[in-house]
Amino acid sequence: MSAAGGNENGAMNDDVTWMPPEKVEDLYAKAGGNRFASNNRPTSGARSDVALPRGDSQVQLYSLSTPNGIKVSILLEELGVDYDAHKISIMNGEQFHSGFVSVNPNSKIPAAIDMDGPDGQPIHLFESAAIMTYFADKYNRYNFSSNGRARQEMMQWIYFQMANQGPMTGNFGHFFVYAPEDKFETREYGTARYGMEVQRICDVMDKHMEGKTYFVNEEYSLADMALFPWFDQLRKGYVHKCGISAAAFLSVDRYANLNTWADMLLQREAVQRGTQVCSWAHEDTKPWLKVVPVPST
Numbered sequence: 386m387s388a389a390g391g392n393e394n395g396a397m398n399d400d401v402t403w404m405p406p407e408k409v410e411d412l413y414a415k416a417g418g419n420r421f422a423s424n425n426r427p428t429s430g431a432r433s434d435v436a437l438p439r440g441d442s443q444v445q446l447y448s449l450s451t452p453n454g455i456k457v458s459i460l461l462e463e464l465g466v467d468y469d470a471h472k473i474s475i476m477n478g479e480q481f482h483s484g485f486v487s488v489n490p491n492s493k494i495p496a497a498i499d500m501d502g503p504d505g506q507p508i509h510l511f512e513s514a515a516i517m518t519y520f521a522d523k524y525n526r527y528n529f530s531s532n533g534r535a536r537q538e539m540m541q542w543i544y545f546q547m548a549n550q551g552p553m554t555g556n557f558g559h560f561f562v563y564a565p566e567d568k569f570e571t572r573e574y575g576t577a578r579y580g581m582e583v584q585r586i587c588d589v590m591d592k593h594m595e596g597k598t599y600f601v602n603e604e605y606s607l608a609d610m611a612l613f614p615w616f617d618q619l620r621k622g623y624v625h626k627c628g629i630s631a632a633a634f635l636s637v638d639r640y641a642n643l644n645t646w647a648d649m650l651l652q653r654e655a656v657q658r659g660t661q662v663c664s665w666a667h668e669d670t671k672p673w674l675k676v677v678p679v680p681s682t
């Protein structure tokens with residue numbers, strides 16, 4: 386059945402209960418109401434003329450400590466690259482500032498600039514996994530560059546992460562926590578649809594990790610760094626205001642292999658630092674660098 390209620394031959398069913406209006410624009414007002422709704426528009430591009438901050442380091446990171454953001458900061462911390470981190474408040478619409486849009490025309494964090502690109506010129510970087518593979522290849526670490534089979538397997542998990550795990554988990558979170566309060570049926574439908582898909586994705590990952598330490602070739606790689614943040618988001622994030630957490634709601638503890646793997650990754654100092662970069666909770670974009678003054682006696 387099509388969204389319009391017709392069957393595959395175009396014939397209308399008797400039980401049609403929903404018909405789209407002629408244009409999607411007619412639905413926009415009805416779809417508003419959540420706390421991010423004012424950000425949503427059907428067009429791209431800058432909305433205000435504001436330049437990006439720049440530091441002195443060769444690498445400039447523009448991010449926020451969301452799962453997509455911390456994928457990149459975990460890698461930069463693992464690589465030990467010198468970089469300046471700048472917080473982009475997506476709640477305040479800073480992803481639509483002209484400076485940010487000139488780096489990422491898609492207006493989403495994370496984005497970065499490497500002043501020393503492949504041709505020696507500055508290069509603009511966007512899409513978290515593309516940024517990760519760029520830096521891993523540049524520094525030739527965590528990328529299986531000399532093992533074609535492992536490299537291919539790693540890329541498959543990275544594509545899986547970008548096309549499945551991230552978007553489905555994000556959509557689940559939207560319907561579970563952020564969608565408008567009064568849209569009960571819509572929220573139940575979206576929460577069930579994406580909640581089931583998130584469970585299936587976790588099951589794919591959990592079965593793969595049976596008897597393994599890392600996702601690919603028993604070696605820590607970009608695949609682990611890319612897949613960890615969204616799984617950890619399910620463990621700790623998306624708490625409905627009534628107190629029910631995504632972890633309880635989706636029974637995330639049943640994915641024993643993934644929980645063991647995530648707990649192990651969290652032991653890594655670079656992962657601990659990476660998850661704090663551009664945190665909502667801290668003024669400083671690398672809070673561990675802040676020297677706490679010793680009170681004078």
Ligand SMILES: N[C@@H](CCC(=O)N[C@@H](CS)C(=O)NCC(=O)O)C(=O)O
Pocket residue numbers: 424451452453454475480492493494495511512513514547
């Ligand atoms: N596929 C992109 C997704 C990036 C993304 O969705 N970023 C979110 C935060 S996690 C964002 O910037 N949202 C702001 C907006 O949609 O206006 C990537 O992996 O970099």
